[in-house]
Amino acid sequence: MLRLRQTGFSYLFLFPSFLLTAVLGLYPIGWAIWYMFFDYKGYGEASFVGLANFERLARDAQYWDSVVNTFVYAGGKLAITIPLSLALAVILNRAFRGRSLLRAVIFLPTIISSAVMAVVFYMLFNSYNGLLNQYLLKLNLIPERIDWLGPDHAMLTTILIAVWGAVGNYMLLFLAGLQNIPQDVYESASIDGANGRQQFWHLTVPMLGPVLQIVIMLAIINSLKGYESIMVLTDGGPIGKTEVMFLYVYKLFFPTPSASFTADQQFGYGSAVGFATAVIVGIVTLLYHLLSRRLNKLQ
Amino acid sequence: MTNSSAYAQSGQPFRLRLAGRWGGRLLIGLFLLVIAGLILFPLVVTGFGSLMTNAEITAGGKLIPAKWQFINYKEAWVQANFSRFLWNSLFLSAASTVGTLIVASMAAYVVERMTFPGKALFVGLQASTMFISIGAVVLRPQFQLMVKLHLHTTLWGVVLILISAHAYIFFILLSFLKGLSRELDEAARIDGCSNAGIYWRIILPLLRPALGVGALFTFCGAWNEYLRPLVFTLNNPELQTLTVGLSYLRYGPTAAVQTHYMFAGACLSILPLLLAYAVANRSFMQMTAGSLKG
16 A cells, blocks of 8 residues: 555656656657658658668768768867866876866866857857957968868867867866875885876876776767757858768758758658767767777776 | 976986976976966957957957947847847746756655656666767657647747756756665654655755756756757747857858957856856866766
8 A cells, every 4th residue: 555655656756757758858769760761841741761761861972971070070079188188187186276276267168058159269260350360460370361160171170169168078077087096006106116107107097997988988979969069150061061960960950041051851861860870879889888898808 | 297206216416306397397387377278268358359349359459458348238238139038048047947956856756765666667768868869850849849739939848848858967866865864754754744745845955955056057058058949949039048149140141240249148148157157166067077977
């Protein structure tokens, strides 16, 4: 009897959470899995087409370009963010005056909207009246204006902006990991004559190992998934140079007139592309996971 | 830092050792200074830019305004409709914060303190929503649902969608609850308090620190939210939040002559968070670092 009342009460209290998760979290995923086998433009009838959407996907050069762009973007972002944030964490794990202020400053970008910052960075990097060029020209650091958001540099600029937003977050995750390493290990190492660099490679990195792996995994997923800031900054342009896969998916559902890439809304095909993209992210995550396990065994 | 102990080992003259140590420290200090500078630079430019005339920004090369144009804010407030945007952002953030905390704390309470069939399934469901992402695809069925419920002409549709993503807060509250002893619940139960009464009178007050951090996190997340408010206000500009209104200025035909408004708008969006961060930056950081362990 008591058990039954407890169960009833529990379901009552879980109901809001369950209802919202099921209707707004699960149902949309089911919707996408259903419509990815249909030709459905959002109006008129949806007609079943089997795997035609996936055949189209295989031939969609624009999509595969965006996949390549995503890997360049994610790779570039990680290659700068991870070493930089690890270095900052190691430095800021030592006790010195001003440490908490520096941590707070470096973490600051994490709390600011990436969409708002994309607007600000647009005003900084834009070549016509961008502020950065004017500062650099005035300080004689560059001979002429650089077209930061032009076809040659747009990807680099996008990556740098992503690093700006991410470094503080990963620094903090690394700091949390570093704080779990007991200090006396370092003390005995320096008594044994290990210098700073040796301590870093032979103590910090191995002891940080598990944290390092989880953080890198998080970083991979985040950088493959992110497109909000690119959407506001370049909208995938110019000429598709910064088009990333989830931005491409977005445009199939909500076509924007301003982009270099325009399409009609295509919910059926879009669902297929979204699904395929989620699978790509899953495969990359899995590969990384297997690789890091293999590395673990080698050690 | 890097080489100081090496010098100590190799037994070089004291002066050289000292030079090495100070050289290393200087280098690290310089490195930190450059990083902090690069991080603050865009924010400083935004702050000063919001107080310049548009001509002054376009002419460029200056950091500090010749004459502080506080009128920019007044004009952005009225002409660029930022008063409306700010109100919408506030409403969206406050409503989804309250909703998230209620929904997540109720679920966390019964999952941690009660036994019932299907508990593991529920927890698994919550966890899976945090990891599966198919991008913007979900926005379309969510939008169509809200059209059916006639919620697409208000911000309530977006509020519900933001509340539905409460898994993260749920797990935070759950792990906090695990650390709380059950003695108070038991005592209250013996005194004849009902399950709902225990939730309201015992659990919620005890959860207060975790609820505070969760509120901070949810509020900032909703405040910074871009895609959902964007998609839901495509046909309702009067519902736009600060983030959406600002990005519209950037793509608008008048972008070039409204740079100072864009800076002012960005400041309006950033400042409240900056103030909250200045007061409670430990709580912000706790949140991120905690997500790794829990």
